[in-house]
Amino acid sequence: MLASNYPVDLAVKPDVKAFFDPATNTISYVVKDPSSNACAVVDSVMDIDYAAGRISYEHADEIIDFIQKSSLELEWLIETHVHADHLSGAPYIQQKLGGKLGIGNQITVVQETFGKVFNEGTEFQRDGSQFDRLFQDGDTYKIGNMTAFAIYTPGHTPACMVHVMGNAAFTGDTLFMPDGGSARADFPGGDAATLYDSIQKVLALPEELRLFMCHDYGPNGRDIQWETTVGDEKRHNIHVGGGKTREEFVKFRTDRDAQLDMPKLIIPSLQVNMRAGRLPPSDESGKTFLKVPVNSL
Numbered sequence: 001m002l003a004s005n006y007p008v009d010l011a012v013k014p015d016v017k018a019f020f021d022p023a024t025n026t027i028s029y030v031v032k033d034p035s036s037n038a039c040a041v042v043d044s045v046m047d048i049d050y051a052a053g054r055i056s057y058e059h060a061d062e063i064i065d066f067i068q069k070s071s072l073e074l075e076w077l078i079e080t081h082v083h084a085d086h087l088s089g090a091p092y093i094q095q096k097l098g099g100k101l102g103i104g105n106q107i108t109v110v111q112e113t114f115g116k117v118f119n120e121g122t123e124f125q126r127d128g129s130q131f132d133r134l135f136q137d138g139d140t141y142k143i144g145n146m147t148a149f150a151i152y153t154p155g156h157t158p159a160c161m162v163h164v165m166g167n168a169a170f171t172g173d174t175l176f177m178p179d180g181g182s183a184r185a186d187f188p189g190g191d192a193a194t195l196y197d198s199i200q201k202v203l204a205l206p207e208e209l210r211l212f213m214c215h216d217y218g219p220n221g222r223d224i225q226w227e228t229t230v231g232d233e234k235r236h237n238i239h240v241g242g243g244k245t246r247e248e249f250v251k252f253r254t255d256r257d258a259q260l261d262m263p264k265l266i267i268p269s270l271q272v273n274m275r276a277g278r279l280p281p282s283d284e285s286g287k288t289f290l291k292v293p294v295n296s297l
């Protein structure tokens with residue numbers, strides 16, 4: 001879809017509350033419709049001490065507490081993509097507060113890929129049915145009276161989407177802050193040229209549109225930040241700004257990705273997030289296990 005065909009409404013200005021998770025450098029958001037008490041949660045986190053095999057919910061509880069204290073109604077839990085660096089806290093929040101859980105419809109491709117990697121049996125559904133809603137490019141939905149919509153932005157992963165809610169857009173890993181550049185494109189199903197094209201879709205949106213990042217690592221020792229604008233990214237993004245060409249980007253991204261280590265939490269993250277943030281089913285003894293596939297990632 002062309003940028004001009006997306007239903008952007010800059011006059012609607014949602015309240016955006018950010019929750020930074022220092023363990024994974026993830027930023028989760030509560031986005032409130034300015035004209036009602038309805039809200040959405042974007043990219044929540046479930047805590048894990050992987051070395052100890054222990055999960056907990058401090059980060060998610062903080063979000064739940066904020067929503068309850070502000071008397072908000074949770075209508076949507078949005079995952080911008082299947083994260084490889086943190087576990088989603090969405091089902092835990094949904095269980096406490098309700099709301100519908102949504103992700104891009106290409107989740108089925110990710111489920112197919114990692115269903116194989118983790119040798120999941122036929123009981124692992126690869127049709128996205130673990131989610132309440134599978135979005136296609138341009139699909140709209142309501143948060144109270146506010147219209148939100150999804151833009152299909154593959155490249156980092158095959159199921160990535162940017163969600164626009166009023167004058168705020170949640171970029172997932174399609175973009176980082178201008179001095180952070182862009183996310184890697186070397187996971188299975190990722191592709192640097194595709195990522196460049198997806199970023200161009202975001203940069204074609206109105207310059208004043210606020211952009212909220214899913215991650216920030218404070219490059220060059222600066223404080224953690226998560227908010228910028230389309231105009232700022234267009235001019236200053238170190239990987240794609242100032243009119244960098246597709247060829248320049250692909251070369252840079254490919255060389256850089258070849259040097260990166262796997263994210264520390266990729267193995268538990270994928271197993272849980274491909275199930276919409278749920279743990280694998282327990283075995284006959286009632287215990288729950290995560291697998292470590294040897295030499296297959």
Ligand SMILES: [Fe+2]
Pocket residue numbers: 081082083084085156173183
């Ligand atoms: Fe990611």
